[in-house]
Amino acid sequence: MHIAIIGTGNLGGALATRWAQKGHHIHLGVQDMQSFKGKELLKNTHTTVHPIQEAVQLSGVILVATPATAAVEVARSLGDTTGKILIDAMNVVMGRGPVGFGNTADAILANTATRDVVKSFNTTGFNNMLNPIYDDQSIDMFMAGDSKSAKETVRQLALDAGFGECYDVGGNDRFALMEQFAFFWINLAMFQGQGREIGFKLLKR
Numbered sequence: 548m549h550i551a552i553i554g555t556g557n558l559g560g561a562l563a564t565r566w567a568q569k570g571h572h573i574h575l576g577v578q579d580m581q582s583f584k585g586k587e588l589l590k591n592t593h594t595t596v597h598p599i600q601e602a603v604q605l606s607g608v609i610l611v612a613t614p615a616t617a618a619v620e621v622a623r624s625l626g627d628t629t630g631k632i633l634i635d636a637m638n639v640v641m642g643r644g645p646v647g648f649g650n651t652a653d654a655i656l657a658n659t660a661t662r663d664v665v666k667s668f669n670t671t672g673f674n675n676m677l678n679p680i681y682d683d684q685s686i687d688m689f690m691a692g693d694s695k696s697a698k699e700t701v702r703q704l705a706l707d708a709g710f711g712e713c714y715d716v717g718g719n720d721r722f723a724l725m726e727q728f729a730f731f732w733i734n735l736a737m738f739q740g741q742g743r744e745i746g747f748k749l750l751k752r
Contacts, residue, residue, distance in 0.1 A: 548704075551576050551602040553621060554612035555585030558636055561676035562610060562668060565708040567591040576602030576609075578624075600626035608700060610668070611655065612636040618645040622658035629660045632697040634704075635722075636668040638729045652692075652722040665692035665701045666725045667713065671732055672743045676708060679746065685711035686746030689728065691721035714749060 549572045552559045563573045563585070573591065576599035577583040588594055596602075603609055603625045613621050615637045625633075637651040638644075645654040652666045667690035668676065679685045688705040690698055690713055698715055705713035716724060735741045 548572070548608055548700075549574065549606040550704075551599075551606035551609045552612070553599060553602070553609060553625070554636075555583060555588060556612065557673035558668070558676060559610060559612035560585045560588055561673045562612070562636075562708060563588050563594065564591055565676060566704065567593050569707040571704075571707070574602040574605045576600075576625075599624050603628060603631070606631070608632045608634065608704070610634045610636060611651075612668070615639045615644040615651050618648070618651040618654040619658050622655045625659060627660060630663075631661050632663045632665065632694075632700050633659065633661050634668060634701060635664060635666045638669050638726045638733075640730060640733065650722045650726050652719070652725075656719070663692075663694040663697035664719075665690050665694065665697045666722050667691070667701050667705065668708075669725060670729045671746055672736065674743050675746050679709045679711075681746060681748075684748060685709055686748050687711050688713040689716050689725065690714070691716050691718065691725045693718045711748065 551574045552563045553576045555575050567573045573594040575596040635652040648654040670689050688710040690701050702713040736743050
């Protein structure tokens, strides 16, 4: 797949690395081609850097992993997203998010042409994107959104990143739940002192 990464910090960089290792073509979309976070990502195979709209046009999938407060601005900067899958990996944390929206995915839907928006890769830390394996098991990823076809793509990308499974938690009406789940991880890891090396696995019997 051709994937645009908008937000080349820890999380976006981790997924760019994992997906490039699986043979996906990664197009980093940046505002300043000369100075941007994640220049070291260009050492990965199949990875190039472009202005944001160019990266979007080269790609069928767009990952947005910027600060939540910039969600509206970033969505508007993408250009024509018609027919593209957009993965929202952002979270409103402690009230810091796009003005007028309760979650970042709704902000994206209101400011882009695509209807294929999936909330995913937001419920755990970037360290777990780089290495989702605990002992002999891979932790799980989760996703929400109305588009079934987009979720099939996101599930495959989660597996390609090394997660054990990517569970569907519902449609667009579960976007807020996904952000609450993210805050649950943040609370345990940061505020309750468990540390970043924790992850979630759905067990069945």
